[in-house]
Amino acid sequence: MARRDSQSGITLVEVLVVLVLIGVLTSAVALRIGSLDRGDNIAREAELLTARLNRAADEILITGSAMAFAWEPSTYHFLLDDGMGKRVHPVKILGEPHQLPSGITLTADAQSTGEYVVSSDLLPLSEGALHIQLSGGDVVELIRFDGASARRETPPS
Numbered sequence: 001m002a003r004r005d006s007q008s009g010i011t012l013v014e015v016l017v018v019l020v021l022i023g024v025l026t027s028a029v030a031l032r033i034g035s036l037d038r039g040d041n042i043a044r045e046a047e048l049l050t051a052r053l054n055r056a057a058d059e060i061l062i063t064g065s066a067m068a069f070a071w072e073p074s075t076y077h078f079l080l081d082d083g084m085g086k087r088v089h090p091v092k093i094l095g096e097p098h099q100l101p102s103g104i105t106l107t108a109d110a111q112s113t114g115e116y117v118v119s120s121d122l123l124p125l126s127e128g129a130l131h132i133q134l135s136g137g138d139v140v141e142l143i144r145f146d147g148a149s150a151r152r153e154t155p156p157s
Helices: 013-035 038-063
Strands: 066-072 075-081 087-088 106-107 114-118 130-137 139-145 150-153
Touching: 038 066, 038 075, 038 114, 038 130, 038 139, 038 150, 066 106
Parallel strands: none
Antiparallel strands: 066 075, 066 114, 075 087, 106 130, 130 139, 139 150
């Protein structure tokens, strides 16, 4: 039987070290790419919030009950005011708090927390439209909600 030279080939430990290095490099690249698409995340969140605000306005028309949009820097939800006080909106997509992805913050009318109440006539109880800003890093998305409809706006240059 021929003896194998101890210097030929590679050992299992060497193969495992190479696999670990490949895994670490792949993870680093994936994390870097994940941070690059933050602008896409903000655009998706702005589109989602606009759709939910419009759905909430539709619900006011259907139910005839007032509604409140409540926000904090990293989450928002909707409340129903049907004359028995404010409570979580019964429509699941509106009532459940929506957590914004990490790195994205929400402010409205320059306030980090608050409520914007819309009457059953689709009129805001406060003066004027609500100006919502979603931001993360250098990316900013603006949404204007007047109680009856929401629309995305182009940020000033």
